[in-house]
Amino acid sequence: MRNIKMTVEYDGSRYKGFQRLKDNEMTIQGKIESVLSKMEEEDIEIIGSGRTDMGVHACGQVVNFKTNSQYSVEKMQKYLYEYLPEDIVVKSIEEVDDRFHSRYNVKSKVYLYKIDNNKFHKVFSRKYATHIEKKLDLNLMKEASEYLVGEHDFTSFASSKSKKKSNVREINSISIQENNDLIEIYIEGNGFLYNMVRIIVGALIEVGHKKKTPQDIKTMLEDKDRSKASDTAQAKGLCLYKVKY
Template sequence: MRNIKMTMNYDGSRYKGFQRLKDNDMTIQGKIEAVLNKMTDEEIEIIGSGRTDMGVHAYGQVANFKTNSDMSIRKMKAYLYEYLPEDIVVSQMEEVEERFHSRYNAKSKVYLYKIYNAEVHDPFLRKYTNHVAKKLDIDAMKDASQYLVGEHDFTSFAAAKSKKKSNVRNIHSIEINQKNELIEIFVEGDGFLYNMVRIIVGALIDVGSGRKTSQDIEDMLEQKDRSQASDTALAKGLHLYKVKY
């Protein structure tokens, strides 16, 4: 069997998330598998590098699938481009070794969160940014973010229904950039808990708006209590930016 690796870009606005659902075909995985099934005349299951939630976007989601098809990679990519919805694009495809696994072989992931920081929102960016009207203190956000870098127990920054055995994760870096009204927060780590990036961003927004301080961020980590942390930032501002192997 051939093992095919894909890199995908998608606008998650109208989807129920990446993972296929039994009672709903409005998922990224469901849409791609439906096209692959017709293309190969096989029952294809794609393995994603991770699951993005409802409304979350991706610049660089990675998945792989096994097939007996002898169709060329060029023709596969063209077929997917023709038959997938316009808001899902397979930007790269390649044949990889049989043992490659998009999730288990990933070394780290980079998420990008976008904030539109102005009195009124931009109607053309409204589906891809979280609008925050109050002027945010970027320097305070940068200072606070450094408390989160490194290996920590992120229980306070995981959704209550997260079922992971351990909440210890390693954040490699947090980079915050601003260009005019657009603030971009890049978070790279070896793995993330359910809603972890969005809760981190919620805490940084609280710091930037003066509701919390850097010390509060440090206290959140130590308390290991979700109820003591900030609200979860909106899904629409989150983008899976890159998966590193």
């Protein structure tokens, strides 16, 4: 069978997340599989680099699937473009080595979190950025983010629903910048626990509002205590930006 790798962009607003649920439930995986399965009347299952939650977007989700189809990849991409709804687009497609697995082979993932920190929300990014009226101190947030970079036990920054054996993960970098009147937080890491990015952003927001100090973030990490996790930042500000292999 051929192994096909695709990079997919989607607006998660209407969906119950990436992962397939029961029939007819709106999921990204469900939509893509249903179109692919019709293409050649074979049952296609796609593997994502990971799940994205309800309401989370992606600029660069990566998936792969096995198929017996003899269609060229260009033809597959056109077919998907024609039959997928306009909020899911396959940006690139290629045939890859049989051993490529979009989840197991991930080297790192980059998430982008957008915050609209203006007094009144911006109309055109209202679905892709979280509006926070009260001014954030970016310098304090940058200082706090430095404690998170590196290999740490992120127990304090995971949802209690996370059931992984080890909570040790490595964050390669966090960059916080302003762009087009929005605050953009890029977080790159080799793996993320359930809700980890949104809880990190929630903690950085508390620092930006001076409810926590940057040093409190260090203490939170050391405490390894889920009950100390900050509020989970809203889904709509989050985007799976890039998956690296």
